[in-house]
Amino acid sequence: MTDVPQRPWDDGEAARRERERGRAEGGEPDSTYHGEPFDDGDGSTRREIARRTGAPARRGYDGATDDGGLEQAGGAVEPDVYDDEFADGDGWYDDEEVALGTRRLARRDRVRRAPRADAAARPGARRGRRRHSRIGVVLALLMLAIAATAIWFGIQLFQPFRGSSQGTVTVTVPPHSSATQIGDILARDGVVPSGFFFNLRAMLAGDRGKLLSGTYHLQRGMGYGAALKALTTPPPAAKVSNLTIVEGRTRSQIDALLRAQNVGSGYLAATRHSPLLNPTRYGAPAGTPSLEGFLFPDTYQLRDPISISALVADQLKTFRREFAKVDTRSAESRQFTPYQLLIIASMVQAEVPKAADAPLVASVIYNRLADQMPLQIDATTRYATGNYTRPLTVSELNSPSPYNTRTHPGLPPTPIDNPGLAAIQAAAHPANTNYLYFVVKPCGNGRSVFTASYSEFLADVQQYYSARQQQGGRSPVHC
Numbered sequence: 001m002t003d004v005p006q007r008p009w010d011d012g013e014a015a016r017r018e019r020e021r022g023r024a025e026g027g028e029p030d031s032t033y034h035g036e037p038f039d040d041g042d043g044s045t046r047r048e049i050a051r052r053t054g055a056p057a058r059r060g061y062d063g064a065t066d067d068g069g070l071e072q073a074g075g076a077v078e079p080d081v082y083d084d085e086f087a088d089g090d091g092w093y094d095d096e097e098v099a100l101g102t103r104r105l106a107r108r109d110r111v112r113r114a115p116r117a118d119a120a121a122r123p124g125a126r127r128g129r130r131r132h133s134r135i136g137v138v139l140a141l142l143m144l145a146i147a148a149t150a151i152w153f154g155i156q157l158f159q160p161f162r163g164s165s166q167g168t169v170t171v172t173v174p175p176h177s178s179a180t181q182i183g184d185i186l187a188r189d190g191v192v193p194s195g196f197f198f199n200l201r202a203m204l205a206g207d208r209g210k211l212l213s214g215t216y217h218l219q220r221g222m223g224y225g226a227a228l229k230a231l232t233t234p235p236p237a238a239k240v241s242n243l244t245i246v247e248g249r250t251r252s253q254i255d256a257l258l259r260a261q262n263v264g265s266g267y268l269a270a271t272r273h274s275p276l277l278n279p280t281r282y283g284a285p286a287g288t289p290s291l292e293g294f295l296f297p298d299t300y301q302l303r304d305p306i307s308i309s310a311l312v313a314d315q316l317k318t319f320r321r322e323f324a325k326v327d328t329r330s331a332e333s334r335q336f337t338p339y340q341l342l343i344i345a346s347m348v349q350a351e352v353p354k355a356a357d358a359p360l361v362a363s364v365i366y367n368r369l370a371d372q373m374p375l376q377i378d379a380t381t382r383y384a385t386g387n388y389t390r391p392l393t394v395s396e397l398n399s400p401s402p403y404n405t406r407t408h409p410g411l412p413p414t415p416i417d418n419p420g421l422a423a424i425q426a427a428a429h430p431a432n433t434n435y436l437y438f439v440v441k442p443c444g445n446g447r448s449v450f451t452a453s454y455s456e457f458l459a460d461v462q463q464y465y466s467a468r469q470q471q472g473g474r475s476p477v478h479c
Contacts, residue, residue, distance in 0.1 A: 018282060020178050141212070172215045173231065173463050179208040182231065190220040191227055198224050215303075216243030239304045243311065247297040247420035248349040250383065251290060254418075263306045270308050276316045283337025284414075293342045293415025294319050322421050326428050334366065345427035346415035350379030351438075353446030358426035363433040373436070375405040383416035443479030 169189050174180055179202045183195030192198045201224040202208045210232040218230060237287050243263070245254060255267040271291045279288045295312070296319035302310055321340075331341040344365055352358045368375055384401035397404075403412045419427075435450040437457035442464055449460045467476030 028334035060383055062423070153228055167220050168217055169220055170215060171218050173211070173213045175213040177211070179211060181205070182211050186218075186227055189218075191218045191222050192224055193221075198227060201225065203227055241304055241306055242299055242301050243306060244299040245295070245297040245315070245418075247423070248417045249297065249348075250417050251292055251295065252386070253388075254295065258308070258311075264308050265309075266308050267312070269310045274312060274316055276313055277320065279339065282342065283339040288414065291316070293339075293346055293418055295418040297420050298321060323424065325421075326424055328428055330430075331428055340411060341427050342419070342424070343411050343415050345419040345424040346417045347375070347377050347379060347412075348426050349419035350383075350417055351377060352423070352448070354448075355422045355426075357431065357438075357448050358423055359431035360433060360435060361438060361448070362426045362430035362437045364438055364450065366430050367434065367436055369410070371436070372409065374407075374409050375411075377405050380405040380412050380416055383412075426456050439464055440475075440477060443474040444477070446477055 032108050143359075168193065170187060171189050171191060173185060177185070179199045180195065183192070183202075184199035186192045186198055187195040199208070201212065205225075205228060207228050211228075212231055212234060215238075216230060218227065222230075233416075243261075243359055245257075249257070249360065251268055251271050255265070259265055260266050272289070274291060277291065279294065280286060295315045298318055300311060300314050323453070328338050328341060331338075331344075336344070344362060347365060349360045351461035352361050365375060365377075378392060380403045381392055381396060381399060381401075384399050385392070385396045387396060397406060400407065402408055403416065405412060423444075433450070434452045436452050437454065438448045438450045439457065439460045441447045441449045441460075451457050451460065464476065467479070468474065470476070471479070
């Protein structure tokens with residue numbers, strides 16, 4: 001009977017049983033086993049077994065030599081293709097083919113052939129992954145914050161969603177203002193939302209050196225670009241008018257002038273008080289009724305239509321500037337305040353047609369005050385009565401008004417007009433004389449005659465009235 005060749009897996013099963021029987025008996029496994037290299041506990045390989053038993057080493061089913069390894073599947077090795085070199089024609093191996101069994105790898109081979117799949121999952125690697133993950137999150141958040149800031153900054157700077165304007169406002173840009181100062185002014189008046197971004201837009205546009213001073217009528221809530229265009233475009237020449245306030249005019253006289261020229265009313269009300277000037281800072285008593293004396297006479301150029309408040313503001317600003325030029329130490333050494341100096345200047349201004357006589361008139365006032373004599377200046381009585389054109393009557397000369405220096409000693413309560421700079425300087429620096437009297441010099445073209453003698457004064461007065469009579473009752477100033 002022909003022996004049926006064993007199939008490779010039958011040989012493997014027989015070999016496995018043989019080895020188990022050998023281990024149970026304490027002996028060696030069947031020495032005729034020929035298979036792929038395996039570790040039988042003592043590190044023997046197929047080549048070694050073949051050398052002990054005399055059996056030839058065989059090539060494995062997968063075409064690898066006996067030093068190579070076979071593919072494993074669940075501990076049993078199953079060939080993919082039978083090697084033609086060992087097949088006997090019907091697809092089965094001859095009886096010299098080595099049975100296959102379960103392979104046991106040496107420790108060295110196990111480490112080499114089966115590296116740990118979870119090496120990357122060691123604790124250090126896990127911590128590294130977590131750390132890298134946290135850094136990635138932080139970087140992502142940082143990039144988002146930078147992007148959001150850049151978007152916000154661009155919106156603020158270029159205002160793509162700017163709303164409509166909210167009315168108009170008049171803005172005055174002083175001369176020599178910097179772009180930063182102009183931006184602050186515009187932001188304060190509500191023209192632009194931010195002076196900083198206005199300055200930045202001006203820098204980006206190259207307009208910082210092109211901004212112009214002047215008065216502008218701008219929209220509230222304008223865009224930065226529109227504001228830059230307005231302030232870099234020269235404003236059209238405004239129509240202006242020159243208004244001259246003559247030296248020595250009172251508030252009432254200036255009010256009448258403005259009404260006569262159709263400038264408007266309200267000058268008396270506008271000159272009672274102003275935040276631009278506080279009389280008490282010049283030594284005026286608290287409760288001083290008006291700004292008389294502080295309304296500096298000059299020629300003012302005002303935008304049409306002329307504004308009363310603009311005129312008053314210009315007068316007060318000019319007074320502060322001009323009065324700051326005056327050295328008041330001489331008057332202060334005589335125990336006079338700047339306000340009292342201003343009162344004296346107003347009387348000098350009213351009594352002196354010629355500026356050359358102003359220091360002499362001032363010396364008469366100081367000398368009479370030093371001698372505690374009544375000043376007896378007619379101009380103060382005219383201020384009290386409002387009579388500036390007719391000769392003073394006896395009743396007017398005896399007026400009980402505190403401004404009547406014939407009946408009240410010392411200075412009047414306030415200035416009696418608004419003096420010019422020459423009269424103020426004369427009051428601050430009077431001539432050094434002993435004069436106590438003066439009267440208009442007949443045909444002197446505005447000059448006066450001064451004397452320290454009362455008798456000489458009476459003679460000068462007689463000459464004045466004689467000349468007046470010769471002029472038919474007219475003033476003999478000009479003959």
